[in-house]
Amino acid sequence: MGATVLDLARFQFAMTTVFHFFFVPFSIGMALVTAIMETMFVRTKKPLYKQMTLFWGKIFLLSFAVGVVTGIIQEFQFGMNWSNYSRFMGDIFGAPLAIEALLAFFMESTFIGLWMFTWDRFKPSLHAAMIWLVWLGTTLSAIWILSANAFMQHPTGFAINQATGRVKLVDFGAVIANPQLWVEFPHVIFGAFTTAGFAVAGMAAWRLLKHDHEDFYLHSLRIGLTVGLIAVVGAIGVGDLQTQFIIKDQPMKFAATEGIYKNTKDPAAWTVVELIDSKNHKVSNAVDVPVLLSLLAYHKTSGAVMGMDQANAELQAKYGKDKNYYVPAKTLFWSFRVMAGGGVVLALIAILGLWFSRAKKNTLMHKRWLLWLLGLALWVPFMLNAAG
Amino acid sequence: MITELGRYPWTVYGLYTIQDAISATTTAGQLWFSNIAYLLIFSLLGGVMVYFSHQNLVLGPDAPGTLNYGIDEITPLEGQPS
C-alpha cells in the first residue's frame, strides 16, 4: 500500500493525540466549570446553582470517562510503537509520566469517585472540595505530561551517556524549570478552560434558541462566557510569551508559522495571508501589515525575522547536510492563523454575549444571530486545540 | 499540530529523529490493524459522547441525575445534610 511502518506509526500517534486533545482539555475545563458552579451553590445556597452543577456535571463526567481511556492508550503507545525512543529517552521521559500517575491520576480518580457518591453524605462545602481536588488532579497531570513534551521541544538537563549512546538525566531541576514548559503549560490550561467555557455557552445558546429553560441556560451561558473570555485572553497572552521563546529556540518552526523563506526586512511585516509554494520555497500574493511582525516578535518597532532558508542552513551546519530541516510550512502557517484568529474571534463573541445578556438590560433572547454565533462557537475551541 | 509538526524531523529537538525512534518489532500489519481499530473506537466513543450530551440537553435540567451512575437508591443526589 506504500505506507511504511514509520508513516503508520506517525499517523497513529497523530490520531490518538488529536483525539486525546479533543477530550482531555474539555474535561479539564468542565471540571473547573462544574467546580465553580458548585462553589456558587455553596456560597449562595440558591437551588439554581445546584441544578447547574448536577446538569453540567453530567457533561463533565461523560467527557472525563472518554478522556481517561484516551490517556491509557498514550502511555502504552510509547512502549508499543516507539520502543527505540523509549530506550533512548527513558531515563528522562519515564519519570514525568510516573509522577503524573502517582500524583495526579490517583488524585483525580479517587476524588471523582468520592464526589460522585457522597452528595447525600458530605456537607456541601466538603463535597465541593472533592470536585476542586478532581480539577487539581487533572491540572497537575497536564503539568507532568507537558514537561515531557517540553523536553522534546527544548532538551535540557541531560547528557549523552557515551557508553550506551542513550540520553541520561543530569539535572532534574533543569527539566522541571524548562522555560518551554512554563509557557506551554499555561497556554494549554487556558485553552482547556476556553474549550469548556465556550462549550457550555454554546450548548446553552442552542437551547435558548428553542426558548428552553431560559433562566437556567442564560445563567449557564454567562458563567461559560465569563470563564471562556478570561481563558481565551489568557491563552492569547501566554501565546505571546511562547512566541518570544520559540523565535529564539526553534527559529525554523517560527519562520514556517509565519510563512517566511527569505529573511524579512527590518522592521518586519506580518503576513495575514499568502500563497506558499513549499516545493520551491517561495511565497506569493502576500497581504502584509507593516511593522506588525516586529511588534509581535520583539515588542519593538524594529527587528528582522530569520527565514526558513537561513534556519535550514544553520541546522545543516550544526547537524549535517544529509537531510533538510524544512517543516510543513503550509500546515503551520494556516494552523497558526486559524488558532490565533479563532482566539480573537472567540474573545469578541464572548464580549458581545456578555454585554447583551447583562442583568440591567438583557436583550440576548432577541438577538438570534448572536445565539447562533455562540452555538457555532461551541466547536471552535476544539479546532483551535487541534491546530495548536 | 503546530507544536508537533513544527519540530519535524526531530522527536527530540536537535537530538533524535523520528525515523530512529520507532519500534523495530512493530509490523505494518499490526499498525494497520490498530489504526483502523482506534479510528473505529474513537469515532464510536466520540459519537456516543456527543449523542448523550445532546440527549441531556433535550431532557433538560429537570431530568434525573446520573452523576452517581444513576444509582439514586443508595447515594441520592438531592438529599444533603445541612
Add this chain to the structure above:
Amino acid sequence: MSPLQLLWFLLLAVLFIGFFVLEGFDFGVGMATRLLAKNEGERKQLVATIGPHWDGNEVWLITAGGAMFASYPLWYASLFSGFYILFFLVLVGLILRGVSFEFAAHAQSQRGRDIWRWALFVGSVIPPFLLGMIFTAIIQPLTIDGKMDIYASLGEQVNLLTIVGGVAVTLMCFMHGLNFIRLKTTGALRLRAWAYNRILIWVLYAGAVVFALLVYVSTDFFVKRPLSSGIIIGLIVLAIVCEHFAILKDREGLSLITSGSALALVVILIFNGLFPRVLIAKEAVNSLLITQASASNLTLTIMTGVTVVLLPIALAYFIWAYVVFHKRVPELS
C-alpha cells in the same frame, strides 16, 4: 546490582500486586454482572459496589506502567513492543470497560443499557486474561535479538502455560470479585456469590496443580531458584486452602484477604523467578538483566524521593475513600 535497582524491581512488583489485588475484584465484579446477576437491579447493585473505586484501582496499572518506563525503560520498551497485539487488546478491553459505566447510566432504553453492560463484561474478562498470558509468556524463554527486541513467535505467546495462566488469573479475579461481593452486598446476590465460590474453589485447586506443573516444566524457575519458587508455590496453595476455610466459615473479610494474597503471590512467583533478569531469552546471552535495563542512578534516586513523599499521601486518601464507602449495598429494584 545497586540497592536502588533492587528496590525498584521490588517496587514494580508491589505496584503490580496492588493492581491485581485491587483491580482484580473490579474485574471480578464486572464479570459477575453477566455471570452472577440475574436482572438489572442486581447489576446495579454490583456496579454500586465498585462505582467509587474502579477508576482509582485502574490507576495502579497506569502507575505500574509509568514506573516501569521510569525505572526500567529498556524492559518497558521491549515488553510493550514485543507483545504488541496482546497489549493492544488489553487496551481495547480497558477502554470498553472504562466508558461502560458512564454510558450505561445515560442509556434511556433497557437495550441501550444492556449493550453497555455487555461492554463492561467483555472489558472485565479480556484484561485479566491477556495480562495473565503476557506475564506467563515472559517467564518462558523468548526470541530476543542482540538489540533487546522481542520477536516472540505465536507459540511463545500462545502455549499451554500462557493459556492456563490467562485462565488462572481470570478465574482468580472472578473469585476475588465474588468475595468482594460477599463483603459488600446484602441479599440474594451475596448468597449466590457465596454458593459460586464454594464450587469454584475446587476448580482453583485443580488449576493450581496444573499451573505449578507447567511452571516446573516450561520455565527454569525450579532449575535456577528451586527453593524460593517451591516456597512461594506452597504459599499459594496455603492461601487457597485458607480461602477455602474462609469460604466454608462464611468469613467474608478473610476470604477477600486470602484471594488477594493468592493473586499477590502469583506476581511474587513471577518476579522471583525472573530475578536477576527482566526478560528471558532463548539464547542466554540475549537475556535482559536488571543491571542492563534500569534507568540511571540519578533518575532512580529522584523517583525514590518522589515516591517516598507522594505514595503515602496517595495511599492515605485512597484508603479513606474505601472507609467512606464501607457500608454494604442493599438489594436494589
